[in-house]
Amino acid sequence: MSALDTRIGKPWKKPPFVQRAWLRWALILGFAAYLVAAYMTIDVNWARVYEGLERGKQFVLAFTSPDFTSRSSDIWEGMIESIIMTVASSVVGIIISIPIALGAARNIAPLPIYLICRAIIAVSRALQEIIVAILLVAIFGFGPLAGFLTLSFATIGFLSKLLAEDIESMDRVQAEAIKASGAKWTQWINYGVQPQVMPRLIGLSIYRVDINFRESAILGLVGAGGIGATLNTAFDRYEYDTAAAILLMIILIVMALEYISGIIRERVQ
Amino acid sequence: MPVKDLKGQQVWQRRTSRESLGHWVMWLIGVAIFAYCWQQISEATTWFFVWDAPRIANDIWTRATPPRWEYITQLGKPIWDTLNIATLGTFFALILAVPVAFLAARNTTPSKFFIRPIALLIIVSTRSINSLIWALLLIAIIGPGVFAGVIAIAIRSIGFCAKLLYEAIEEIDETQVEAITATGASRWQVMAYGIVPQILPAFAGIAVFRWDINIRESTVLGLVGAGGIGLQLSSSLNVLAWPQVSLILLVILAAVVISEWVSAKVRGAII
Numbered sequence: 001m002s003a004l005d006t007r008i009g010k011p012w013k014k015p016p017f018v019q020r021a022w023l024r025w026a027l028i029l030g031f032a033a034y035l036v037a038a039y040m041t042i043d044v045n046w047a048r049v050y051e052g053l054e055r056g057k058q059f060v061l062a063f064t065s066p067d068f069t070s071r072s073s074d075i076w077e078g079m080i081e082s083i084i085m086t087v088a089s090s091v092v093g094i095i096i097s098i099p100i101a102l103g104a105a106r107n108i109a110p111l112p113i114y115l116i117c118r119a120i121i122a123v124s125r126a127l128q129e130i131i132v133a134i135l136l137v138a139i140f141g142f143g144p145l146a147g148f149l150t151l152s153f154a155t156i157g158f159l160s161k162l163l164a165e166d167i168e169s170m171d172r173v174q175a176e177a178i179k180a181s182g183a184k185w186t187q188w189i190n191y192g193v194q195p196q197v198m199p200r201l202i203g204l205s206i207y208r209v210d211i212n213f214r215e216s217a218i219l220g221l222v223g224a225g226g227i228g229a230t231l232n233t234a235f236d237r238y239e240y241d242t243a244a245a246i247l248l249m250i251i252l253i254v255m256a257l258e259y260i261s262g263i264i265r266e267r268v269q
Numbered sequence: 270m271p272v273k274d275l276k277g278q279q280v281w282q283r284r285t286s287r288e289s290l291g292h293w294v295m296w297l298i299g300v301a302i303f304a305y306c307w308q309q310i311s312e313a314t315t316w317f318f319v320w321d322a323p324r325i326a327n328d329i330w331t332r333a334t335p336p337r338w339e340y341i342t343q344l345g346k347p348i349w350d351t352l353n354i355a356t357l358g359t360f361f362a363l364i365l366a367v368p369v370a371f372l373a374a375r376n377t378t379p380s381k382f383f384i385r386p387i388a389l390l391i392i393v394s395t396r397s398i399n400s401l402i403w404a405l406l407l408i409a410i411i412g413p414g415v416f417a418g419v420i421a422i423a424i425r426s427i428g429f430c431a432k433l434l435y436e437a438i439e440e441i442d443e444t445q446v447e448a449i450t451a452t453g454a455s456r457w458q459v460m461a462y463g464i465v466p467q468i469l470p471a472f473a474g475i476a477v478f479r480w481d482i483n484i485r486e487s488t489v490l491g492l493v494g495a496g497g498i499g500l501q502l503s504s505s506l507n508v509l510a511w512p513q514v515s516l517i518l519l520v521i522l523a524a525v526v527i528s529e530w531v532s533a534k535v536r537g538a539i540i
Binding site for chain 2: 014017034035038041042043044045048049052053055056059080081084085087088091126127128130131134135138139140141143144145148214215217218221222225228231232235236238243247250251254255258
């Protein structure tokens with residue numbers, strides 16, 4: 001009753017998102033101080049930016065009249081190479097990541113194997129695609145092979161981690177029922193575990209194909225094959241209409257892949 | 270149930286013969302596509318370099334170790350720049366993503382047929398182009414430097430943040446919105462008191478999650494000249510200073526691990 005008495009007659013105020021007052025103010029002040037510090041250390045050449053606005057306008061206008069024709073053979077070759085790298089690396093990456101995912105699931109693998117597989121996943125996730133690509137280009141030379149290896153390596157970290165989490169959260173009962181019927185280890189995996197994680201595996205794989213295609217578009221910047229090299233050249237020569245054409249193609253392919261993956265994921269789940 | 274007759278005994282099978290034929294054909298097509306792709310890659314590869322790879326890798330390894338530790342004194346400013354690119358980029362992206370998300374969500378968009386498709390187009394097009402490509406473009410437009418990196422990260426993040434945010438908006442509890450509406454609140458008041466409190470935790474989670482990703486991405490933006498530690502990386506690579514490269518890679522690795530740890534902690538505290 002007393003709680004109500006103290007409230008009556010006072011206007012209601014929205015409760016703040018961060019409950020503790022000192023923490024709230026510390027966060028606000030700290031962020032403001034950080035913004036000031038960051039602004040002081042970034043030197044923006046506003047004259048250069050102003051000059052660039054004209055070029056920016058040209059680029060936006062280039063999207064209304066993209067030029068697919070004058071560099072069509074370069075664009076075509078780059079796109080095909082990107083798609084080939086995407087397909088090959090997705091296939092190899094998925095095939096390799098399935099055993100690693102089995103090894104990284106604590107309810108299936110013994111501790112030593114679990115630790116090794118988790119370490120592989122951690123390394124693959126911590127290194128960025130583009131850095132891996134630089135190293136692999138230095139080692140294997142220019143060309144799509146370096147890009148293919150990079151994307152396969154990145155696929156392993158992504159897919160194994162998410163698949164292993166799905167395996168760890170599966171229903172034990174079904175797997176045990178299969179085991180009780182006298183199944184071998186491979187049969188146990190095939191009939192007890194695989195049906196439970198298959199929808200998730202398919203969904204993740206398609207999502208990863210999508211990511212691999214997007215990443216393959218930048219690997220060309222460091223010489224690892226794909227459309228990136230063509231795009232980089234187009235920017236360097238200020239050929240915005242060609243660049244716009246390439247970007248539009250990338251956006252369209254990504255949209256198509258997302259649409260297809262949406263349909264497939266709905267069907268398997 | 271598919272069964273097979275085996276010496277007068279009925280044996281259970283997983284698929285009917287027609288199904289297994291279909292599977293077999295699908296696998297055949299898949300393998301054929303992969304073989305074609307592999308052949309194309311193999312044609313474009315100089316195999317001599319590949320057979321030589323272990324020696325080269327070993328050579329690079331001996332050159333890169335030990336890292337040149339004293340070089341770390343020159344990495345302070347680049348790391349600060351990288352942090353700024355990621356943080357300011359996320360900040361601007363969130364400012365731009367909130368209106369886009371409200372325009373894209375089915376239950377808050379002012380017009381389903383005109384404005385929602387435009388908002389969705391913004392989301393898809395900013396999301397599908399990598400931040401390195403945005404950086405290339407912005408460097409051509411506004412010149413190299415940290416500012417181009419900030420804008421590149423901001424544009425790339427709009428789509429990601431707006432997509433997650435509009436999904437969160439579509440999943441809100443409508444009864445609360447109705448309760449606020451019933452008190453006679455205006456459109457903006459409904460938003461501020463009915464919708465925003467429900468999506469605030471999701472918003473904070475998205476912000477920190479994207480910040481973590483942006484730290485990763487901003488470490489390599491310098492490769493195309495957009496500031497940050499990537500600039501040091503590319504200049505060290507250009508002069509083949511492998512001990513410096515290995516040190517920079519270690520620093521980047523540490524930055525990524527720390528940012529992932531921070532974001533996991535903060536998200537754990539929010540949710």
